Amino acid sequence: MVSITHNPIDTAAVLASVKDADCGANVLFVGTTRRMTGKRETTRLEYECYEEMARAKMMSLVDAARDRWPIVKTSIVHRVGVVEIGEASIAVAVSAAHRSASFDAASWLLERLKQEVPVWKREVWADGQEEWIHPQGEAAPVTKDDSDRDSTKATP
Amino acid sequence: MMKRVLLFAAAKESVGQDSITVELPDTATVADLRKQLVSEYPVIRDLVARSFIAVDQQFASNDVLIADAKEIALIPPVSGG
Structure with a gap:
């Protein structure tokens, strides 16, 4: 199950799914809005996405994870819109016979999602500043043939 | 040919629109589209340099031709999760 929602995430339902x-091994990761980043205080986060592509990318990540682990x-459920402090923006749940596969796959899915699924957050700081977060750093893998397993680097 | 480009996040905010339309020759590639975007919308120059272009919801490298593209989007570095 892959979904994008404007509503609060029912994390128990994601795990149950x-x-x-x-x-015998069920892993649930829940990412929530954190109040403090160093000494700076966040008021809330606001997420937006390119919905069709985000959903397609998440589905292809799930397929890729299935190829890698049993x-x-x-x-995967991603919330968009305003996400207040302590509320969940993302939930990833994986089940497997044994824990190593579910832990590893859940971690990998989250890392890949953060690199290549078109979702963006806007940080609203307590000091009144607001900014879209566009991290510097390594580019997302880009594929001509939509295979997320290829890791040909595209040039931004 | 006229091509519409979807904008998101800081690109959308800087331009003040959720899409822009640019005119390009029929032989244009993703690289040509980048140049045109920067030329017409210098406010997003730095961001375009750090962004990917998605063609029909796939990340596209700079040599991809865009004549047949049905949907083009500028994808700034993502920050979901």
Whole structure:
């Protein structure tokens, strides 16, 4: 299950969605809006996405994770719009027979999502400043053939 | 040919629109589109240099021809999660 929602994420439902009788290892990651970044205070985050592409990218990441690990069920839910302090912006759940696959796959999915799924956050700081976050650093993998397993680097 | 480019996040905010339309020769590539965007909208010059171009919802390298593209988007560095 992959979805993008404007509503609060029901994290228990995300975890329940990967439950499977053949799985003994269920991992749920929940990313929430953090108040402090160093000494700077955040008031809230606002997310926006390129919805069709974001959904397609998340689905292709799930497919790629399935090729890498013997995972059984996977759910990714990303919230967009305003996400207040302590509220969840992302939930990733993975089930597998054993814990190494579910831990590793969940971690990998989240890292890849943060690099290549077209979702952006706007940080609203307590000091009154607001800014879109566009990280410097390594470029997302770009593929001509839509295979996320290829890691040909495109030039920004 | 006229091509519409979807804008998001800081690009949308800087330009003040959620899409822009640029005129390009039929043989234009992603690289040509980047040059045209920067030329017409210098306010996003630095961001374009750090962004990807998505053609029909796939990240596209600079040599890709865009004549057949149905949907083009400027994808600034992402910050989801």
